[in-house]
Amino acid sequence: SLSSFVWDYTFKITAFLPFISMLFAFLMLYTVGGAQALKKHWVAAMLSGLVLSLTALFLAYSRIAPVEIIGILSGLATMFFVYFYYKNGSNATKNQTFFQKDLLVASSPFILLILLSFVVNMHSVKLYLSNLLNHYEVITVFADKKEDLNILSSVWFLIMVVSLLSIFILKPxxxxxxxxxxxxxxxxxxxxxxxxxxxxxxxxxxxxxxxxxxxxxxxxxxxxxxxxxxxxxxxxxxxxxxxxxxxxxxxxxxxxxxxxxxxxxxxxxxxxxxxxxxxxxxxxxxxxxxxxxxxxxxxxxxxxxxxxxxxxxxxxxxxxxxxxxxxxxxxxxxxxxxxxxxxxxxxxxx
Incomplete structure (x- = not known):
């Protein structure tokens, strides 16, 4: 089935990540700060790469979250890890409360995207949204070849919705x-x-x-x-x-x-x-x-x-x-x- 194909494909992608994510973290460090940054922060880079990749690998293997948000959840886990890693190691942040208002507000679009993604990717909700526009979102490409855009259940549509809602949250x-x-x-x-x-x-x-x-x-x-x-x-x-x-x-x-x-x-x-x-x-x-x-x-x-x-x-x-x-x-x-x-x-x- 299509679902089995997607999950198998996703799992195989994540199998490469433990190696690639660490190298990417090292690459970003070296690009920004050279050898000095790499020497100073290589442990954090290695661990953050492992957190991201192993989270993605676990989610792909266990299938406990919609495949569309595995990347989002893995990124969120990495953000939390980096935050706590440097919070515990910095005297400037030890006395700060966890739920800082500015941090929470700044993170709200990301949190909202995760929540909406969970809801929209529930089978019944996704099926309803996929059929809501019916033939209005089906386009003819050529001859008898057609494509169903499934606009309302697309993650890109959710990103647009969250972007618009963020205007009222962030109040630019x-x-x-x-x-x-x-x-x-x-x-x-x-x-x-x-x-x-x-x-x-x-x-x-x-x-x-x-x-x-x-x-x-x-x-x-x-x-x-x-x-x-x-x-x-x-x-x-x-x-x-x-x-x-x-x-x-x-x-x-x-x-x-x-x-x-x-x-x-x-x-x-x-x-x-x-x-x-x-x-x-x-x-x-x-x-x-x-x-x-x-x-x-x-x-x-x-x-x-x-x-x-x-x-x-x-x-x-x-x-x-x-x-x-x-x-x-x-x-x-x-x-x-x-x-x-x-x-x-x-x-x-x-």
Whole structure:
């Protein structure tokens, strides 16, 4: 079933995280403060990486929380750990009460998102919201191919709702709100165009070698010879053979770097990974391959231009700092992808 597929896929992604999360924490420390910061805070970085990854791994294994909020809960657990770790070690914070008003108010959007996510992802609630708009949220992509957007049950819709509610909770000034809207309008077009182009390209590649017959999009007689995904996958299979798991994460990295997110990468390369896996290590290994692909896409977030641009705008730095950040992180990111590939080989062959 789809639910079993999603849970299995999620668990396999989290299996990589104990290694990758720690390395990511070290990378952030080194990027911000160099060797001195790494020497001073390596224990906190290592433990926070383990807290995040093991929390995600436990939630994926136990299935006690909706899969959509595993990342949120793991991040929350890590935030609590870091807070208490430094609170207990700092004289300046020992006398402060736990429920500081400013901290609680600042955290309220995050807390509200978690609560709403729990409610919306309850089976009965999610089913109701998924069917509420009925055919109004079903769009025709091409010929008989349709997509149900499921807007009201989407986590992105919840984020929008929480963002709007946060205006009344955080009570920004008119100037702050105006600057936020201007910044959003400035940033939105890059990700919007990237997603649009990547999904369009993914559809073109997946449906190449097909034709519309009686209103239905169907494979032609030469589909296997003309389909772009199959051709690319066969090229990878012939080039890497049984070592294909080693390079699978790099497809995720490339897709996310160009498209701006792991989601765009997953959409673009899903069928290619499927075909290449069947031709090399076998269909039973696909979940590990695709999980490694997703992790590679997640790692690429460290060097994705669109996200770096957003982060730079948030903290008020310019293009020079962005270029320096990419230069400083490119080699560690490639190393982490290689590590994911090695782990994939271990998970598949051992």
């Amino acid at each position: 000034t008119a100037n702050q709100l105006n600057n936020t809207v201007k910044l959003w309008l400035k940033r939105i077009w890059g990700p919007f165009l990237a997603y649009s182009l990547f999904f369009s390209v993914a559809y073109i590649m997946a449906w190449s070698g097909m034709d519309v017959i009686d209103g239905k999009l169907l494979p032609t007689a030469n589909f296997a010879q003309n389909n772009m995904d199959i051709i690319i996958a066969q090229g990878f299979a012939q080039s890497f053979g049984s070592f294909y798991p080693l390079v699978a994460p790099f497809l995720g990295l490339i897709g996310a770097f160009v498209g701006g997110s792991a989601t765009a990468s997953n959409v673009l390369f899903a069928k290619i990974q499927w075909e290449a896996t069947i031709s090399t290590v076998g269909i039973n290994s696909f979940m590990w391959i695709y999980a490694a692909h997703a992790v590679g896409g997640g790692i690429a977030s460290a060097i994705t231009p669109s996200k770096i641009t957003n982060a730079a705008a948030t903290i008020g730095v310019g293009g020079k700092e962005e270029a320096q950040f990419i230069k400083a992180t490119i080699l560690p990111v490639l190393f982490m992808c290689l590590l994911v590939g090695i782990l994939s080989m271990i998970f598949i062959y051992l």
